[in-house]
Amino acid sequence: MATSALTPPAEHPAELLLEFPDNFLLIDLCGEYDRNLATIENALSVQILRRGNQLAVLGEEDSLATAARVLQAIYQRLEAGKSLEVGDIDRELRMGPGTNPAPIDTDDQKELFKGDPNANRVEIKTRKKLIEPRTEAQKAYVKSLFDNELAFGIGPAGTGKTYLAVAVGVNMFINGHVDRIILSRPAVEAGEKLGYLPGDMKDKVDPYMQPLYDALNDFLPGKQAAKLIEEKRIEIAPLAFMRGRTLSNAFVVLDEAQNATSMQMKMFLTRLGEGSRMVITGDRTQIDLPRGVSSGLWDAERLLKSIPKISFNYFTSKDVVRHPLVAAIIEAYEADEA
Template sequence: MAKRKIILDDNNEVMMVLGENDRNIRQLERIHSVKINCSQDSNLNKYMVEIIGSESNVNKVSDKLFELRNKKTNNSSDTPENPDTVYRTYTGRRIVPMSKNQKDYIEAIRNYDMVIGIGPAGTGKTFLAVASALAELTAGKVNRIILTRPVIEAGERLGFLPGDLYEKVSPYLTPLFDAFYVMLGTEQFRRYREDGVVEIVPLAYMRGRTLENAFIILDEAQNTVSEQMKMFLTRFGPNSKVVITGDITQIDLDGKERSSGLVLIRGILSGIKDIKFIWLSEVDVVRHKLVRDIIKAYEKWDNNKK
């Protein structure tokens, strides 16, 4: 029985070689009667593909996998990378900022250890934060991505809900999951979760932790209270980056703005030079064009009430 290992340098190579839902390697296993195992070396931040079977079949499969990997490299060299590209998805789609404010948001994430993005729905706050996190992971700047948000719909008391932690919180983290599905595909996202590369944690479970070498995203931060926000802000450790996103017009807490941790930190943290606030508005909305009009209509209605 022969064995051969192939090293893949980054997530883009993994997607090109393995295929959507591992389609490429499953097909090669069927055709050539080999076993193909995939794993990640967290120390090297690289991926390992091991082929097991008869020597002739192992050689055939390894040649095919090298061909797929080189095809990815050749395609990349044919098309110059847009300097604004944040991340390239498993399908080859380039994620780029679509407005000046979004570009400022991406630049802030690249240059600051803590960025707070505030704006209405549809402005790309969460989507671009996830793209930036994957870019940092692929570049080896962090070892893992941590996703968190307040789960106020369940009062953050999740013990009574059925299933493991992922199953308990997944309904509340769907917007984050959607972004990962677009960029990684369902199978790679599943692997990342299983390997601990992507960790999903309700905000209440962050207490007592120090998070090193991580890209941490706090989503829906407008629904944190002051004590939760302070607890979260003091969790991150060396070589970590934090992005906080929220929409202060959609606060679901009792007491509204008076109790929102996101509203309060605008004044508390505004004087710290290494923390960057980015404000997005309806001009940055990248969903259906009607979303921009709806946001403007609600803003007008709110102003008329005051």
């Protein structure tokens, strides 16, 4: 456990001294060529100096407190035997201290969360790794996926809407809370005509479904995922294939819902059966429908917002967890539209 002491500054800047007992963990905390420290320095406008098993943080007092929280949270993660990635540092920088999320109603659902009360953290356990929401909006979204039978995730690309939904679906599946996972999206081309694709029906639709395969393969070993798909316990199919079905005891995700028409959205929402959870994700700024065709996501948001037990979760550019430039690009487009 790291210890800290604030040195009363005789002159600007203030200095905070943090002590870390395990030098090997401290090396991992600093990162190769101190790149982890550089990330924190750039984000908080502080200077971090290593002195033996201590880190001296120099800067404004408010920034020192944040830097200390981030460094200690990272060190605790390493103490727990967890790996450290760039995204973990980004998450700690984004997620400030706060109250723990409200408890979930059932004991079964409580087991799906592994919370660290000191770091106000939520983790989703899958076969391959633990998934941790990186922003407050993502944490609220994950909680709503467990709390509600129908949830919407609306926001720009890169905010983890689909990724977290698939992670929760895998979690509920491996814990026996649902019998199947069904992942779907409209087979709509993004602004350009690709013409006829070769192969059978699966070959033709797989390019549209690839992002869902990518997310699924992040949470399940390849052979296990392939076996479950072969057994139809995991289905990845275009939205058009949902008509006429009743989806019971399943975790169902509709991705890119902004490209569903109003009739398709109504059709999909009415597939919800007993024991199922349904998640609708979309980005209202990336509608690829023909001019004059109304987006089903817009209509669903307008018509269903007042219905209890249906949650709507919204993301902004601040929740982008891809490359930092993605957030800057989204903000630039939003500013231009405004």
